[in-house]
Amino acid sequence: MIKVKGLSKTYGKGEAAARALRDVELMISKGEMVSITGPSGCGKTTLLHILAGIESSDSGEIWIGNAPIHKWDDKQIAKLRLAKMGFVFQSYHLVPVLNAWENTALPLIAAGISANKARTRALEALREVGLEEKANSYPSKLSGGQNQRVAIARAIAGKPDIIWADEPTGALDTDTAEQIIGMLEMLNRHHGTTVVIVTHDPRIADRTSRTIRMQNGRVIQGGGGPL
Numbered sequence: 001m002i003k004v005k006g007l008s009k010t011y012g013k014g015e016a017a018a019r020a021l022r023d024v025e026l027m028i029s030k031g032e033m034v035s036i037t038g039p040s041g042c043g044k045t046t047l048l049h050i051l052a053g054i055e056s057s058d059s060g061e062i063w064i065g066n067a068p069i070h071k072w073d074d075k076q077i078a079k080l081r082l083a084k085m086g087f088v089f090q091s092y093h094l095v096p097v098l099n100a101w102e103n104t105a106l107p108l109i110a111a112g113i114s115a116n117k118a119r120t121r122a123l124e125a126l127r128e129v130g131l132e133e134k135a136n137s138y139p140s141k142l143s144g145g146q147n148q149r150v151a152i153a154r155a156i157a158g159k160p161d162i163i164w165a166d167e168p169t170g171a172l173d174t175d176t177a178e179q180i181i182g183m184l185e186m187l188n189r190h191h192g193t194t195v196v197i198v199t200h201d202p203r204i205a206d207r208t209s210r211t212i213r214m215q216n217g218r219v220i221q222g223g224g225g226p227l
């Protein structure tokens with residue numbers, strides 16, 4: 001269960017200040033697959049980054065399961081992220097000098113898992129996204145869809161409870177986008193992984209069980225009822 005209360009975030013100060021999040025309230029149940037939509041600049045990426053502990057908030061409460069991460073320091077949050085979360089970005093964020101399995105293994109290594117075990121888990125994850133035969137390929141040799149599948153493998157290699165995906169199909173054609181969403185659906189159904197997808201694409205939003213709508217830093221619809 002993910003619970004967010006009174007979450008606010010402002011970038012910059014004075015005249016240049018951008019109020020990215022204003023008193024955001026949200027509830028997402030364990031095992032849900034939800035989408036977050038809204039106009040460009042409404043705060044979707046900021047919200048996802050804060051929930052994943054990549055960025056800090058100014059105020060508010062964030063509960064991930066029983067963990068009050070708004071009270072935690074960076075080190076504790078980083079540990080939780082490595083153990084329980086995976087993140088998929090629009091632009092893949094793969095390391096160009098590492099091949100597919102090495103990219104996939106990276107967060108496992110960071111979490112302190114031995115190189116051998118990390119390699120085995122990385123190959124398993126690549127198999128799950130149908131890319132085992134590309135394990136030794138570098139990002140420059142793979143298509144956009146294949147690179148996004150490597151990014152999903154990296155996100156699932158640590159067997160996370162939650163996957164955050166920020167416009168995961170934004171750079172892909174329609175058929176490839178369908179494949180990527182199908183993969184996230186499979187993870188959600190087969191492993192019970194909670195999946196939260198930021199998307200502009202109404203066809204993708206339609207495939208999730210709930211759409212959370214944001215506008216101007218606020219959740220205006222679908223936030224999950226009173227807390």
Ligand SMILES: Nc1ncnc2c1ncn2[C@@H]1O[C@H](COP(=O)(O)OP(=O)(O)O)[C@@H](O)[C@H]1O
Nearest residue numbers: 011018019020039040041042043044045046047
């Ligand atoms: N690092 C940053 N520094 C300054 N302003 C930022 C930064 N990141 C986001 N913003 C501002 O915060 C608001 C929300 O941005 P963002 O969360 O990226 O929106 P979305 O993902 O919905 O397009 C925008 O006004 C944006 O310009």
Ligand SMILES: [Mg+2]
Nearest residue numbers: 044045046166
């Ligand atoms: Mg964004």
